[in-house]
Amino acid sequence: xxxxNLEVFKFGLYLFVPVVALLHFGDPAxxxxxxxxxxxxxxxxxxxxxSKIPTDQTAIREELARIKADKLARRMERDKELQTQSEAxxxxxxxxxxxx
Numbered sequence: 762x763x764x765x766n767l768e769v770f771k772f773g774l775y776l777f778v779p780v781v782a783l784l785h786f787g788d789p790a791x792x793x794x795x796x797x798x799x800x801x802x803x804x805x806x807x808x809x810x811x812s813k814i815p816t817d818q819t820a821i822r823e824e825l826a827r828i829k830a831d832k833l834a835r836r837m838e839r840d841k842e843l844q845t846q847s848e849a850x851x852x853x854x855x856x857x858x859x860x861x
Contacts, residue, residue, distance in 0.1 A: 785791065815821045 815824050
């Protein structure tokens with residue numbers, strides 16, 4: 762075994778690490794410099810959040826139908842863009858040797 766000196770060192774380290782972490786990360790200046798600038802990346806702004814959650818069954822069904830319609834519209838747009846891109850590629854490429 763290591764002896765009493767090792768045990769004292771381990772005990773000091775076990776106390777020292779959390780206290781230093783609390784002092785370092787609990788400092789208000791560190792919070793303002795490192796956390797607040799990235800708050801916009803982590804959480805959406807309040808104007809983009811939906812604060813009125815539907816509670817009755819008809820409102821839930823209407824909201825679900827709206828979400829499905831939005832998804833379908835985005836999918837149709839994406840498919841249309843992919844189709845125009847594939848047509849452009851098909852017109853530009855005439856075959857393996859470009860003359861075929």
